[in-house]
Amino acid sequence: xxxxxxxxxxxxxxxxxxxxxxxxxxxxxxxxxxxxxxxxxxxxxxxxxxxxxxxxxxxxxxxxxxxxxxxxxxxxxxxxxxxxxxxxxxxxxxxxxxxxxxxxxxxxxxxxxxxxxxxxxxxxxxxxxxxxxxxxxxxxxxxxxxxxxxxxxxxxxxxxxxxxxxxxxxxxxxxxxxxxxxxxxxxxxxxxxxxxxxxxxxxxxxxxxxxxxxxxxxxxxxxxxxxxxxxxxxxxxxxxxxxxxxxxxxxxxxxxxxxxxxxxxxxxxxxxxxxxxxxxxxxxxxxxxxxxxxxxxxxxxxxxxxxxxxxxxxxxxxxxxxxxxxxxxxxxxxxxxxxxxxxxxxxxxxxxxxxxxxxxxxxxxxxxxxxxxxxxxxxxxxxxxxxxxxxxxxxxxxxxxxxxxxxxxxxxxxxxxxxxxxxxxxxxxxxxxxxxxxxxxxxxxxxxxxxxxxxxxxxxxxxxxxxxxxxxxxxxxxxxxxxxxxxxxxxxxxxxxxxxxxxxxxxxxxxxxxxxxxxxxxxxxxxxxxxxxxxxxx
Amino acid sequence: xxxxxxxxxxxxxxxxxxxxxxxxxxxxxxxxxxxxxxxxxxxxxxxxxxxxxxxxxxxxxxxxxxxxxxxxxxxxxxxxxxxxxxxxxxxxxxxxxxxxxxxxxxxxxxxxxxxxxxxxxxxxxxxxxxxxxxxxxxxxxxxxxxxxxxxxxxxxxxxxxxxxxxxxxxxxxxxxxxxxxxxxxxxxxxxxxxxxxxxxxxxxxxxxxxxxxxxxxxxxxxxxxxxxxxxxxxxxxxxxxxxxxxxxxxxxxxxxxxxxxxxxxxxxxxxxxxxxxxxxxxxxxxxxxxxxxxxxxxxxxxxxxxxxxxxxxxxxxxxxxxxxxxxxxxxxxxxxxxxxxxxxxxxxxxxxxxxxxxxxxxxxxxxxxxxxxxxxxxxxxxxxxxxxxxxxxxxxxxxxxxxxxxxxxxxxxxxxxxxxxx
Numbered sequence: 001x002x003x004x005x006x007x008x009x010x011x012x013x014x015x016x017x018x019x020x021x022x023x024x025x026x027x028x029x030x031x032x033x034x035x036x037x038x039x040x041x042x043x044x045x046x047x048x049x050x051x052x053x054x055x056x057x058x059x060x061x062x063x064x065x066x067x068x069x070x071x072x073x074x075x076x077x078x079x080x081x082x083x084x085x086x087x088x089x090x091x092x093x094x095x096x097x098x099x100x101x102x103x104x105x106x107x108x109x110x111x112x113x114x115x116x117x118x119x120x121x122x123x124x125x126x127x128x129x130x131x132x133x134x135x136x137x138x139x140x141x142x143x144x145x146x147x148x149x150x151x152x153x154x155x156x157x158x159x160x161x162x163x164x165x166x167x168x169x170x171x172x173x174x175x176x177x178x179x180x181x182x183x184x185x186x187x188x189x190x191x192x193x194x195x196x197x198x199x200x201x202x203x204x205x206x207x208x209x210x211x212x213x214x215x216x217x218x219x220x221x222x223x224x225x226x227x228x229x230x231x232x233x234x235x236x237x238x239x240x241x242x243x244x245x246x247x248x249x250x251x252x253x254x255x256x257x258x259x260x261x262x263x264x265x266x267x268x269x270x271x272x273x274x275x276x277x278x279x280x281x282x283x284x285x286x287x288x289x290x291x292x293x294x295x296x297x298x299x300x301x302x303x304x305x306x307x308x309x310x311x312x313x314x315x316x317x318x319x320x321x322x323x324x325x326x327x328x329x330x331x332x333x334x335x336x337x338x339x340x341x342x343x344x345x346x347x348x349x350x351x352x353x354x355x356x357x358x359x360x361x362x363x364x365x366x367x368x369x370x371x372x373x374x375x376x377x378x379x380x381x382x383x384x385x386x387x388x389x390x391x392x393x394x395x396x397x398x399x400x401x402x403x404x405x406x407x408x409x410x411x412x413x414x415x416x417x418x419x420x421x422x423x424x425x426x427x428x429x430x431x432x433x434x435x436x437x438x439x440x441x442x443x444x445x446x447x448x449x450x451x452x453x454x455x456x457x458x459x460x461x462x463x464x465x466x467x468x469x470x471x472x473x474x475x476x477x478x479x480x481x482x483x484x485x486x487x488x489x490x491x492x493x494x495x496x497x498x499x500x501x502x503x504x505x506x507x508x509x510x511x512x513x514x515x516x517x518x519x520x521x522x523x524x525x526x527x528x529x530x531x532x533x534x535x536x537x538x
Numbered sequence: 539x540x541x542x543x544x545x546x547x548x549x550x551x552x553x554x555x556x557x558x559x560x561x562x563x564x565x566x567x568x569x570x571x572x573x574x575x576x577x578x579x580x581x582x583x584x585x586x587x588x589x590x591x592x593x594x595x596x597x598x599x600x601x602x603x604x605x606x607x608x609x610x611x612x613x614x615x616x617x618x619x620x621x622x623x624x625x626x627x628x629x630x631x632x633x634x635x636x637x638x639x640x641x642x643x644x645x646x647x648x649x650x651x652x653x654x655x656x657x658x659x660x661x662x663x664x665x666x667x668x669x670x671x672x673x674x675x676x677x678x679x680x681x682x683x684x685x686x687x688x689x690x691x692x693x694x695x696x697x698x699x700x701x702x703x704x705x706x707x708x709x710x711x712x713x714x715x716x717x718x719x720x721x722x723x724x725x726x727x728x729x730x731x732x733x734x735x736x737x738x739x740x741x742x743x744x745x746x747x748x749x750x751x752x753x754x755x756x757x758x759x760x761x762x763x764x765x766x767x768x769x770x771x772x773x774x775x776x777x778x779x780x781x782x783x784x785x786x787x788x789x790x791x792x793x794x795x796x797x798x799x800x801x802x803x804x805x806x807x808x809x810x811x812x813x814x815x816x817x818x819x820x821x822x823x824x825x826x827x828x829x830x831x832x833x834x835x836x837x838x839x840x841x842x843x844x845x846x847x848x849x850x851x852x853x854x855x856x857x858x859x860x861x862x863x864x865x866x867x868x869x870x871x872x873x874x875x876x877x878x879x880x881x882x883x884x885x886x887x888x889x890x891x892x893x894x895x896x897x898x899x900x901x902x903x904x905x906x907x908x909x910x911x912x913x914x915x916x917x918x919x920x921x922x923x924x925x926x927x928x929x930x931x932x933x934x935x936x937x938x939x940x941x942x943x944x945x946x947x948x949x950x951x952x953x954x955x956x957x958x959x960x
Contacts, residue, residue, distance in 0.1 A: 041728070043728045043883075043925060044882045044883040044884070044925065045883070045884055046883055046884050046885055046923050046924070047884075049923060057922040057923075058922065058923065063728050081919075082919075082923060085885070085919035085923070086884055086885065086923075088919070089884050089885055089887075089888035089889055089892075089919070090884055090888065092888050092892055093888060093891075122908060122912050122915075123892065124896075124899075124906065125892065125895040125896065125899070126895075128891075148884070149881065149884075149887070168723075168881070170881070171706070171708075171877075171878070171879065171880055171881050172876060172877065172878070172879035172880065172881045172887055172890065172891065173876070173879070173881065173887050173888060173890070173891040174881070175881030175887065
């Protein structure tokens with residue numbers, strides 16, 4: 001446990017900790033390019049050179065271990081000069097094409113130049129020409145002129161994805177990032193190299209030229225792509241819709257969580273957000289009769305739904321109602337729906353779509369269960385324990401027991417069991433964000449908000465309940481599922497306040513001790529390095 | 539007492555045969571070491587000899603061996619640095635060509651001293667011809683039972699593998715050499731750990747230069763004190779000086795450490811060709827700071843050269859007479875370091891190319907007033923900020939050439955005129 005002094009402040013760190021880590025513990029930021037906490041130390045960019053008293057020359061903070069009594073300076077003239085000169089070297093052959101570079105605004109060449117550079121260039125030579133803007137995989141573009149050879153992407157492919165597609169070829173200033181012969185950067189985690197690239201060398205093909213990053217807002221969220229529940233940021237643009245063709249959510253970025261996903265996320269999750277602004281989004285309440293489909297107001301739809309539920313209970317009892325939930329619903333929505341179901345006596349509940357098969361799984365992040373909240377459904381007990389799947393409900397419909405079925409999100413029309421029997425229902429209600437086969441045949445369609453459009457939480461496969469926050473407003477007339485249920489529930493003597501989202505969460509945590517987890521505290525966006533001119537990086 | 543050790547039989551093709559070497563008392567020192575001495579006794583003799591690392595760094599050879607951790611469960615390796623890539627240096631080549639058994643015997647003794655049963659000789663691809671000579675000598679020595687299992691019945695095993703690199707300067711840097719030997723790209727490693735603790739394949743490794751090891755048989759045979767007495771204090775014995783450039787008799791000369799540079803150039807190498815005047819000398823391979831003609835009364839040992847701001851390095855003496863344009867000479871060196879920078883760390887990767895381009899521009903008559911200050915500044919920004927010594931090696935000639943021959947550079951920059959006599 002050495003104790004050292006950095007810039008006059010003492011700190012005690014664990015044995016083996018580097019100066020970089022010790023400085024971080026003190027909140028002292030040492031600029032870096034090649035260093036990334038999730039990767040092996042390369043020590044090659046030399047940006048983190050610091051002065052260590054009694055050492056013959058500057059040393060790199062990312063590699064040098066803290067030692068007892070060590071005195072480190074990070075702001076002295078030699079250090080400032082070293083940072084300037086490293087920047088000058090890195091920028092000497094850099095094309096400075098910031099105006100057409102997607103990284104602009106979140107580029108550590110720009111940021112560090114403004115904070116540690118600000119020198120007058122004395123480089124008069126011709127810059128080295130290299131290959132620009134060519135795809136190296138499904139999602140990633142490479143610009144070798146912008147590359148500063150920090151080797152983060154190479155190390156990611158060696159150590160994290162372990163797919164070994166990238167390398168640095170040639171020597172000296174002819175060095176460049178290249179694909180291994182005959183390969184493409186198409187591993188399951190390829191998008192992460194874009195995140196860790198500190199400059200504009202690796203950019204995202206999907207995001208290219210969609211939006212300047214300083215127009216983006218950020219929201220802390222949780223990936224709904226599988227049951228891992230990777231912590232993510234939603235980056236969205238609402239103020240300048242012309243920049244991105246009306247799309248609001250433009251990209252997802254992983255958000256650090258030491259226990260869940262560290263710094264990473266998979267491509268499947270990263271590019272799985274298209275549905276949020278897709279043309280298939282349901283935006284209106286629709287009431288469908290045999291003859292025609294009409295767009296209804298929210299009040300009409302709620303009234304209709306309340307009438308159907310009340311009518312069915314009156315005529316056939318609450319056993320005549322079925323609710324097919326979805327493991328894509330948040331804990332709050334599930335809890336609200338379940339609360340209403342209990343209130344009116346509906347016990348015909350399940351969420352397990354019999355047509356769903358386990359998907360691809362690996363030994364890193366990707367889980368076979370492609371739903372973010374299966375565990376939440378299980379913990380809330382919203383299924384029939386004696387059955388292996390939700391197919392039993394088809395039998396209830398077949399026998400004429402269930403007459404009104406409310407389906408959340410799922411496409412039951414895909415399941416052979418249900419295909420046969422959905423036509424027998426008196427009323428089929430579909431609540432969901434995107435149009436599907438079930439919505440096509442439903443007598444009432446309710447547009448619901450996606451995870452990007454509401455606050456909530458998912459419970460991952462390990463039982464960790466994690467909150468996500470709203471980024472954008474629900475599209476069109478879409479409502480959060482629990483809000484819809486709240487509107488209906490008031491007709492059945494319940495209080496609307498019971499369905500407010502914070503109340504749902506606090507009731508849930510009280511009623512189910514399982515959910516009383518620290519992870520459910522409000523999420524915070526990670527500290528992001530800021531330039532001194534007071535502009536946020538995003 | 540004899541005054542030559544390794545060079546006694548240079549240019550005698552018979553001398554590379556085992557029978558000749560045995561007649562000369564060869565492998566007696568190794569046999570003696572293995573059968574009569576403990577590893578520590580061997581190391582003590584080498585420490586006493588003041589033998590320094592003759593690859594260029596000059597680190598005391600015996601002390602280097604002592605850095606091997608005593609408690610490591612891993613195998614130990616001896617690696618011979620025979621990359622000899624420093625421009626102006628061709629001494630190791632002579633050893634491979636004329637007295638390969640000196641190296642092989644030195645390997646046996648050193649491996650015994652450090653407890654290594656596997657030795658790798660890393661030599662540059664361009665030395666294919668000499669590597670074959672070494673292999674032939676190794677084959678003979680193996681047949682004679684000097685390598686393999688249970689050497690001389692002592693229970694000591696030793697195998698040697700000769701590995702040819704692809705000819706990169708950086709692979710003479712010991713940690714890049716290890717990377718290359720492991721089959722990776724020749725990129726220097728961060729230190730610590732040093733190779734003695736974690737070297738080849740993560741195992742304790744001693745890397746010695748070819749010439750260093752080749753002197754060890756004589757040290758064991760005649761004693762460390764004898765060898766030490768041949769040189770100057772702290773600079774034991776003899777070494778091979780490679781003399782090239784504008785001298786009458788370029789070649790390899792085996793002389794005591796501490797021999798004055800003037801004596802080497804004028805007595806042994808025959809003086810400057812065509813009666814011209816001496817202008818500059820690079821004393822220890824292209825990376826070492828250049829000396830003016832009035833600085834050659836220096837003794838050629840590690841400490842004396844360091845005292846006047848240069849380095850003995852690999853003792854590759856490059857002699858330049860008055861017809862040499864030192865701007866062009868520096869541009870040639872800068873081109874070399876630009877070409878050979880491995881590209882791993884920023885200052886050297888970007889700085890070597892930058893310096894080379896400035897110098898070429900000056901030679902093209904496009905120099906600007908700021909160029910010399912800028913060159914010194916860029917070299918200063920490379921020096922001391924890189925992972926390995928290549929950055930320093932590229933920077934040192936720039937400093938020394940420009941500061942010592944400033945008038946020549948200013949003439950090129952400001953008047954576009956070369957001061958070298960034609």
